[in-house]
Amino acid sequence: METNTITKPTATTTISGSEALIHCLLAEGADLIYGYPGGAIMPFYDQLHIHQDKIQHVLTRHEQGATHAAQGFARATGKVGVAIATSGPGATNLITGIADAQIDSTPMVCITGQVGSHLLGSDAFQETDIIGISTPVTKWNYQITSAKEIPEVLAKAFYIARSGRPGPVLIDITKDAQFEEFEFAYAKCEHIRSYTPVPEIQEDQLKAAAEAINTAKKPMIVW
Structure with missing residues (x-):
């Protein structure tokens, strides 16, 4: 699928953060995504409707289903799976699928909406510290509070x-x-x-491991 011209780094134009998310996904070849909408992520879904000819969204019946569907997509295609959810319970519902992807080494990018930046830390409606919750089961996570961060952060995420x-x-x-x-x-x-x-292979450590295995009386290897 041909990406929109504004996704090229040589061209700049003024757009909203939600539209930027669409173009970032297209630039990374993510033209099929899974998710469930909610209040904090609705600006993205509004743009998704406008760009529905370029990117296909599968509406799941639960956010956890979006992560498992994204996992299946990633395993079947070799591409990065994408799951979308809103803040609070929407975001926390992703955790089981995220943990599964971490254990199974499945490439996946989850995008969650969050309350306004001026409300962070105020215990606002459906505000949940999803960064703190997801840290143990992700390779990396990041909270964006300014639209200008979106392109660089999404590129790093993929x-x-x-x-x-x-x-x-x-x-x-x-x-x-x-x-x-x-x-x-x-x-x-x-x-x-x-x-x-x-990481660079440490040959001395490999030799030490091989020596330990070769001299073991009852070696057991868990792969």
Whole structure:
């Protein structure tokens, strides 16, 4: 599928954060996504309706179903699965599928809506610390509070999800960041400082492990 011209890093235009999310997904080849709408993610769904000719959305009956569907898509195609949910219970319903993707090394990007940035930490309606909750079961997570962060963060999310040992990434986006307008430009991520997808092999450690196995009387290997 041909991506919209504004996803090219050489072209800039002023668009909303919610529309930027659409173009980021298209730039990463994510033209089939799974999700369940709610208040905090509705700006994204409004844009999804406008761009429905470019990106297909599968409406699941539960957010957990979206994560498992995205996992199945990733395993069947080798691409990064994408799941969408709103804040609060919508976001927390993703956790089981995210944990499963982490254990099974399945590349997945989950995007959740969040209350406005001025309400963070105030115990607002359907505000949940999804970053804190998802940290143990994701490769990386990040909370976006400004629209200008969206292109770089989404590019990193897809890079981290698919590189090295694949796994799930969660991006939480406040509602005001989805409405905010900014000059959009997108460039795919190819490197992140301090992140090494494939660690260098330590041959001395391999030899030590081989020696321990070869000299063991009753070796047991769990693969």
